[in-house]
Amino acid sequence: MELGDMKMGSFLLLAILAFGLVLNVSANAEVDVLYAWKTNLTDPNNVLQSWDATLVNPCTWFHVSCKSDSVTRIELGVANLSGPLIPQLGQLSNLMYLELFDNNISGAIPIELGNLTKLVSLDLFLNRLSGPIPGSLGNLQRLRYLRLNNNSLSGSIPKSLTTIATLQVLDLSSNHLTGDIPINGSFAFFTPMSFRNNPGLKPQKFPPPPVPMFQIAPTPSAEGPSSP
Ligand SMILES: *[C@@H]1O[C@H](CO)[C@@H](O)[C@H](O)[C@H]1NC(C)=O
Ligand SMILES: *[C@@H]1O[C@H](CO)[C@@H](O)[C@H](O)[C@H]1NC(C)=O
Ligand SMILES: *[C@@H]1O[C@H](CO)[C@@H](O)[C@H](O)[C@H]1NC(C)=O
Ligand SMILES: *[C@@H]1O[C@H](CO)[C@@H](O)[C@H](O)[C@H]1NC(C)=O
């Protein structure tokens, strides 16, 4: 830029910034998403101070990592944050690690997090999340770590989670989950440790209980060899 253009340039920049602040417009969709989330959070320790909505991308912000100028990691464990998760987080299409453990995050897990199909790790443990575990999380077919323990999650465990073949670590303990614990698919590997301290969850049974004798429908064990 020519030196003479500098003043004009600064003026234009200021004008654009002012315009952007008023209309909440920014050049980068990921900045918009994360800044919108920041405005919903209470951050007494100012860990999000570097989250400046006027930057061209969020890649220089603390607690955010990028690859090819797109967010791949959010690392905000033990940050004393309060507030909700927002549905727009599902738009961070390259996100691989969402680390928000040990905060004071409340409200529901947005079903839109099921759009984060590159996610490898979803660590929301030790917060105050409530409501159900969205079945959409079954779309996260690269997920290896799913730790939702020590929240107030309720409802049943979505069967869709059993289809995540990559799942290595599952911790749903210390919630208010109810119903049956799936035992098929990836869940065949998880022990009661993953589910403990959910008083409404029925204990796992291997194999499933036999069908009662008085049931009308014929069963293979009662009727001998079944037809093919
Ligand atoms: C987040 O903040 C926006 C604007 O400040 C507000 O309209 C919205 O209701 C908030 N969302 C939640 C989930 O708190
Ligand atoms: C967390 O924030 C609260 C204020 O909301 C403050 O009282 C407390 O000291 C903070 N805790 C830590 C560990 O920074
Ligand atoms: C946790 O968040 C709630 C609001 O959702 C707030 O009332 C409470 O003070 C927060 N607790 C701490 C320790 O920050
Ligand atoms: C994100 O998820 C929601 C709910 O699961 C869905 O309705 C929406 O179409 C998805 N958006 C994108 C961009 O995939």
Ligand SMILES: *[C@@H]1O[C@H](CO)[C@@H](O)[C@H](O)[C@H]1NC(C)=O
């Ligand atoms: C999780 O909750 C259980 C049950 O309330 C508690 O025993 C355990 O210490 C909690 N875990 C952590 C790391 O605080």
Ligand SMILES: *[C@@H]1O[C@H](CO)[C@@H](O)[C@H](O)[C@H]1NC(C)=O
């Ligand atoms: C496990 O069983 C449920 C039905 O109980 C089914 O919806 C789900 O797809 C099964 N998972 C796998 C990996 O086959």
